[in-house]
Amino acid sequence: MNWLIAILQPALFVALAPLLAGFMKFCKCRLQNRRAPSLLQPYRDLLKLTRKQPVISEDASWLFCVAPYIIFTAMVLAASVVPFIAVDLPTSAEADVIVLVGFFAFARFFLALAGLDIGTAFGGMGSSREMTISSLAEPAMLMAVFTLTMTASTTNLSGAIEHVLNEGVVLRPSFVFALFALLLVAVAETGRIPVDNPTTHLELTMIHEAMILEYSGRHLALIEWASQLKFMLYGVLISNIFFPWGIAESFGLSALGYGLLVISGKLILLCIFLAFAETAVAKMRLFRVQEYLGFAYLLGLLGMLSHIILESTR
């Protein structure tokens, strides 16, 4: 039974990721006085792409064709580690939050290589920028995560969430700092405004899109789906670490149903918040990103220090 849920949960996660992307688009459109496409549009796009014949450049190597599968698999694995509607699943012991960051790094490594594979200027540009931004974002993320794991004295996500649940509602200054740091990192890592704009194809600004410019058909579908998954992963991570209340602690049907309802509510709120932020802020120059991520790192560091100075039991 436990293992069944452990397999069904990531499956549900993967299935719902396009819906979240559709909802995000919906919120943004409504805020910008536009008519939104249907919530199911991302599914239709993915289905259309899988039915199309992929076109591959003659300069492409095997790595170009394999990379989408690797990227998608890494994201699926990440989805199996992050507690979504229930904690304490058997899969949660297979990897902790550092491994989760490792999965993201794995996907990014291959995405950047795929960008370089064709040998066009765009691909190289995207890879270079992606690796730059991620190498600044990763330490900021780990710093925020370390604050949490030091409080819970475990790096296991499920264990950390249970720890927060058992503590009850306590206002920890370190968590506030870590929350904001993680939010900033999530925006940067999922390629949203103000760091990257997923809807643009302008060479001066694009990062993620530049790397996947050569992809088509099912390969593109996999990569798009993987980035939707990544967006949802960060969303679930932030909502469940900092606001874990409502997550299912037992595997009864009612508890699971309630857990699903609660996490949907949390994600909807987060999406609305992000849509507001994206509408209000303009995209920044590439060379301002380091200041932005430096700020995220600083917040993470402050969170860590406030944990050590204010909250440590010693």
Added chain:
Amino acid sequence: MILFLAYSAVLLSFASGGVAIAHLQFPNVQKKSVFWLLGTSGLMAIFAGLGELIYPEIRLDTLNLGLPWLPWHVHFDGLSAFFFLIIGIAVFAVSLYAPHYTHHEQKDAQGFAVLSLFTGLFVAGMMLVLLADDAFMFMIAWELMSVASYFLVAFQHENPANRRAAFLYLLMAEVGALLIILAFGVVASFADGFTFDALRASTIPTTWMSIAFVLALMGFGMKAGLVPIHVWLPEAHPVAPSHISALMSGVMLKVALYGLIRFCFDLLPEVHWQWGVVLLIVGTISALSGILYAMMQQNLKRLLAYSSVENIGIIVMVLGLSMIFLANHQNELAALALLAALFHAFNHALFKNLLFLGAGMIHHQTHELNIDMLGGLIKRMPKTSVIFLIGCMSISSLPLFNGFVSEWLAFQTALQVDVLDNAVLRSLIPVSAAALALTAALAAACFVKVFGLIFLGVPRSRHAEKAKEIEDKGMLAAPAMLAFLCFFFGIFPSSILHLIDNVAKQLLGSNLPAQASLSLFSLAPVATQNASYSAPLILIGAVCAAGVCFWLLTRNSETTMRIAPTWDCGFGGLTPRMQYTSSAFTMPLRRIFATAFLIDEKVEKTMRENTKLNVADVRYTLHIQDHCWVRVYQPIERGVNVVAKQVGRIQTGNIRTYLGYSLATLILLLWVVSL
């Protein structure tokens, strides 16, 4: 028995050098036997190391060599055995790789003899360092290793730049050796004798102990390549033949670490947390600046050398953690940190060896080491590219590969700071952990650049376009074996961690925390509820997920792939020069971390017909220098020159002056004697 294996490993590598000389005199002696002997020596070292690690016991012996009243004391314990294992694997791989790699050198009998002789001496020297049980033998073996490797660096001495690099290496090696002798001397002056047992038993004041620690850190750090005393590394590694740089970077740096661990954790009677902080800071600086400089390099081997600085930095940082925990009487956590450090040393030996051998393969097939001149090799050298990719993934510490496990262990150790009482330490260690995270992320960026520019894209030069796959089996098998080991220890890390745990037990008297589990399928360094990592399960999950996804997507036969020319935006004429280059790829990071480098960037424009807008020709030059070189070494060099000039004044060139000097010396000596 195990000691016998260790001795035979040393003797066989001596013999391989000897055979090379014999070949000069007696052409009947086969050249191949050099490599056979070296390979057997490597195997013996592996067996000796494994045997000792599986049946841990301190084995002692005395050899009547050297001075009559000062016999050589030999010991073989877990720590020595672990490093023996590293040497063994590397030497075995090199012995498979070298026969074909050196076939150019083999045409010149004398050159080949020199290369083989010093390779044999170098390997034997490294092994003897590990066997030494007294300061006297240690230093002799150390010098054998240093001097033999000097000749290997200077092997292609026709090029003045190589001679300069070799001299720099020798100079720093000797200064380092001097510092190590001083460190031993400080401890020995409080002990009766030079044997390690006597040194251990010495009662030594804390101040002198700290002085000995600093001397040892500088001496061993000079060999290991800690910033700011690392400058020989990026000079010497690129000029040596690739299999030698593989040995130097993969193994010799580890021997220096062995020296540091032996001296600090074993010989000095106690450790202080302040030393741990010093190691932590030095390690962090080395790791960060190493990878930042690595990123900016265009020469592949130079890049790998800087990346060694980074990895040594990481290891030293984790050793610092171990020392801090040990000084705070957290022996179990100290054992965990030592485990992480030693495992990272092991992993670095594997993948750095692999990458240097890979660099040798690329150079062998294309005669090119400049990253900006390569490209597209994945189609021309498919096997090499897979092997090299595994190396890149390991060194970028991606999950499922060995580099990740040791970095994960390092993070786990760093997160245990809550047990410490000192608030400064509790805030310092997480910050260095974050620096470690930055280092790992930058390393990934660096090796995306390496693999992407060398193997992917379109060839940037004729050499790269004409490159062919390596056909010699041994030359492929050696890096392939290392790649397999990188993957194997990434999936089943506990197979070796059990053995390293024995080393920690012997050295620190403590195992891992009681609730830790190192089962084959899951790794939990502190306790299962704290953190666990199960690579086999992840691998199974990954294979299933990728398999299902591949099956679902490729079922439809109407969607088979179509091959088409790359879209050129309708303008036509895509050329290889439009691709990103090494300096273009790293430009954002260069700009962000601009203060870390000395950047000399020039753009020269020539205008057509004296107009201001019509550019005829653009010349771009970029020169990046190491801060240390300009800030530390050049002032020292100038200082030495100034002093030498002053001293030179007494040399008048007049015979009467010199006679006067002799007379003065004589009178002085007579006066001294008469006192």
